[in-house]
Amino acid sequence: MRLANEPDQSFVQVAKNLGISGPWLHRWARKLSSQGQMAFPGHGKVGLTTEQSEMKRLQRELDIARQERDVLKKAVACLGQNGRA
Numbered sequence: 001m002r003l004a005n006e007p008d009q010s011f012v013q014v015a016k017n018l019g020i021s022g023p024w025l026h027r028w029a030r031k032l033s034s035q036g037q038m039a040f041p042g043h044g045k046v047g048l049t050t051e052q053s054e055m056k057r058l059q060r061e062l063d064i065a066r067q068e069r070d071v072l073k074k075a076v077a078c079l080g081q082n083g084r085a
Contacts, residue, residue, distance in 0.1 A: 015025040031039045038049075 011025050012022045015022040
């Protein structure tokens with residue numbers, strides 16, 4: 001955003017130099033001005049909120065549980081086929 005605030009550069013010029021569209025840069029600027037540091041949590045300066053961190057942890061846990069379930073389903077199917085053969 002500092003680049004876009006320089007007197008000799010426009011939003012369009014900055015966006016073009018960054019390889020993004022002008023409207024995206026405008027959206028990001030509006031979001032930054034309205035939400036401040038919380039506008040872009042994650043890998044930036046501000047970390048995830050407590051709720052976001054918990055959601056991310058639970059999503060990973062759910063993904064692992066689904067993978068384990070799928071492995072067990074395949075194992076049961078294999079054992080069932082071998083028992084009948």
